[in-house]
Amino acid sequence: MRSVASAPGKVILFGEHFVVYGTKAILCAIDKRITATSQFLDERKIRIKSKLGDAEFDLDTSTNPEFISNKFMKPFLHIAKEALQEFNENRGIEITLESDILAGIGLGSSSAACVATAASVAGLFSKRSKEEILSRSIESERTVFEDVSGADSSISTFGGLMSYSKDGYEKINSKNDISLIIANSNQIHNTKEVVLKVREFKKKNERLFAEMCEQENKLVKDALSAIKENDLNKLGSLMLKNQEMLEKINVSTDKLDLLIKEAVKTSYGAKITGAGGGGCIISLVDKSNLSNTLENLKKISDCFVAKIDFDGLRYSR
Numbered sequence: 001m002r003s004v005a006s007a008p009g010k011v012i013l014f015g016e017h018f019v020v021y022g023t024k025a026i027l028c029a030i031d032k033r034i035t036a037t038s039q040f041l042d043e044r045k046i047r048i049k050s051k052l053g054d055a056e057f058d059l060d061t062s063t064n065p066e067f068i069s070n071k072f073m074k075p076f077l078h079i080a081k082e083a084l085q086e087f088n089e090n091r092g093i094e095i096t097l098e099s100d101i102l103a104g105i106g107l108g109s110s111s112a113a114c115v116a117t118a119a120s121v122a123g124l125f126s127k128r129s130k131e132e133i134l135s136r137s138i139e140s141e142r143t144v145f146e147d148v149s150g151a152d153s154s155i156s157t158f159g160g161l162m163s164y165s166k167d168g169y170e171k172i173n174s175k176n177d178i179s180l181i182i183a184n185s186n187q188i189h190n191t192k193e194v195v196l197k198v199r200e201f202k203k204k205n206e207r208l209f210a211e212m213c214e215q216e217n218k219l220v221k222d223a224l225s226a227i228k229e230n231d232l233n234k235l236g237s238l239m240l241k242n243q244e245m246l247e248k249i250n251v252s253t254d255k256l257d258l259l260i261k262e263a264v265k266t267s268y269g270a271k272i273t274g275a276g277g278g279g280c281i282i283s284l285v286d287k288s289n290l291s292n293t294l295e296n297l298k299k300i301s302d303c304f305v306a307k308i309d310f311d312g313l314r315y316s317r
């Protein structure tokens with residue numbers, strides 16, 4: 001028996017980093033997915049297969065140091081082990097991951113992989129609600145990164161547009177003609193390292209950081225009304241304000257700045273998305289300026305148009 005589930009990647013429209021400290025963020029699921037396929041193994045092993053490498057963990061000896069120290073594999077091992085224990089199952093599990101999204105570029109591939117894996121493994125036993133899958137996914141992410149806000153897993157699970165804070169999420173009903181161009185700096189980043197760097201910044205600048213959190217909350221509030229009013233000019237200029245804040249906390253890079261400079265020549269606004277320190281920028285466009293912006297960005301980056309994914313977690317391809 002095979003159990004297949006897939007979950008979308010994401011962009012953060014507003015509020016990355018500050019969301020870790022309790023402010024609101026706005027996120028959007030994108031039409032690029034990660035698919036997880038699980039099946040039982042007769043041997044008591046957990047096997048993970050993916051483009052980033054394969055790994056195998058022996059459940060009886062528990063002595064695979066490579067697996068235990070492998071940050072990429074740890075969440076999947078956690079999900080599979082917990083499920084076997086919960087259902088008192090004496091076999092093993094093989095999980096195969098396939099992805100439309102490159103890892104380490106700020107598009108939520110790790111969270112989408114955790115959501116898809118949690119659902120696909122659960123599907124071998126009994127289907128779970130999206131809320132249960134989400135909580136398993138966040139728990140598994142925290143085996144490598146305790147500070148994770150849960151924002152990425154939430155949008156990947158439920159899809160669409162949402163505002164998120166550690167107190168919960170709210171779906172945003174939008175019929176806007178929003179399209180985003182995503183441009184990759186080709187600088188791979190490590191989210192955990194960038195979040196830790198921001199934590200250092202916060203420690204050294206407590207008062208400034210607290211003020212910035214307030215500003216971010218205000219930005220998110222204004223952005224929510226701009227989305228409601230379908231005011232792309234306003235939304236774009238708020239994105240630029242958010243970008244200024246991300247620059248202040250030192251998560252931009254020269255390449256990201258260059259991409260943003262190019263993007264704002266023709267689009268409504270642009271900013272880093274996700275942790276920064278590399279990864280991608282997003283640029284807000286509609287039919288009127290999509291092709292110009294895409295052409296310009298293509299000259300200096302790998303870029304593509306992203307649409308909103310409204311499904312979130314899906315149980316089969």
Ligand code: MEV
Binds near residue numbers: 015018020148
């Ligand atoms: C990463 O996509 C978003 C961050 O805000 C971290 C998090 O929310 O856990 C940088």
